[in-house]
Amino acid sequence: MKAPRSSMGSLLAAPAVLYMVVFFVVPSLILFVYSFWTAASYKIVPDFVFSNYLNSLMSPLFWTVTINAILIGLVTASITLVLAIPVGYYLVYVSRSQVILYLILITWFSSYLVRIYAWRTLLGTSGVLNTILIQAGIVDTPVGVFLFSRFAVAITLIHIYLPFCILLVVSSLSEIRKDIVDAARDLGASPLGAFFRVIAPNAASGLVGAFMLTFVMVAGDYVTPQMLGGSSGQTTGLLIADQFRKTGNWPLGAAQAFLMFLVSIVIYLAVMGIGRATGLVVKRRPARKAGG
């Protein structure tokens, strides 16, 4: 009985698995191979050199834009997570409000470009925010720094990825049983105390996961910095995208994509290391046992 069941399963899974292998795994491998090739006068030559990696690592521009992307990523992902936690907490422990959930889903599903455009409208020199400030007499001349600054990039990225982060937080908090939280509250913990002493340690790996996913999305988003960041809008993502669209040095772009991937892994390990060192992230198993 068991054998035919699972062989039937493999047969049914085959088309989806094959699809993902052909159009996701294989392309990633080709991209990796490309990163060792060379480009000479708009032709890509198969080769095996590390120059794409070495040239990127030696280029000051690469470091400037990568540090820019990492900074934007860390700041934005941190603020996004801090904002997502109260909403997630509310949805999981206080009220499973369908209205709030659907309002979040609506913002998540509203077009990505439209939201970038909305913030450009809001922050521009003749935009809504400046008009209100001038009419209220707070400033005399329009404030230019709202737009084309790191501030504009950060606020827009938070707006774009907050709904996604809230859903991740909801799913990681849902794993913690409400009785534990109730017990802590009965024993006199404040809501914040219950969060830091009971929920955070138990949900730590889920919350770190939410932070990292948000970080990867934000640091890899090159459209928002390009549209709203002005001169500070150069990030690794834009550099890579330009290699594939304008300059035409695909192998260099491929190498930089993998360097960016490596940077994400290093940051993940660093975040986990900090979490362990501060005792916020505990090994998962004992916590589970205590919970169930």
Add this chain to the structure above:
Amino acid sequence: MVLKLVVWAILAFLLMPLVIIVLFSFHASPSLSFPFAGFSLRWYAEVLGNAQLGSALVKSLTVACFTALITLILGAAASLAWLRLGHRGRALLEVLCLTPIALPGLFVGVSLLVLFAQARIQLSTATIVISHVVLALPILIVAMRARLALFDPSLEEASRDLGASQMQTFGKVTLPLIAPTLIASAILAFAVSFDEFVVTSFVAGTETTLPMYIWSMMRRTVTPLINAISTLALVFSVAILFIAWLIGHLRRRSAVAGRTVS
């Protein structure tokens, strides 16, 4: 309560830009500032008269339909497989699905671009659809995974014991039970494809989808036309979400029916 206030403040932050866009799409003057100069439908009239925009919309709808259809077929088979796979099979499917979700669109976009270049496949509507399925299929499988955890395999066994063939069991027991979630997930796939921009910008070649058209408009100027297009796109997303919600309600009913049977 403080927490409730904080939550609603965050929701206000999420919704405010969208409300402003909708409001200014009805603005009688092209300026994007207060005081409000009165309501008008002039931008909507311009949008409807724009032929390029119309063809971009049709392109996007076509791509989204094909994406949803292919995702639905592959995803339905994978969902049925999920119920029959052991731990290792499930783990393989999970890794294949979670990795593309956890990567920036840029990475997926450029790797598909090199694949198409290497295989000498001309960039076209087909390559857009192929790429969108790579993004939508994992989301469908991850969404199905949560629902399938509630599926009671004894229902299939009961059907087989009562003499139904494997195909009859699929058609009369398993599929009807998972269909509402499958269809809701396919609608999700449609929505993902309809809004996709980053990956599309690499694999579209000379084709123009709606997000790509909006992008080219955004780069050129700040025109109030974008407000009207954005509002229409927003209404469209809400409508998709509403349909998914309706189907979700049907699903809850069928799940309850399933419970009473088991």
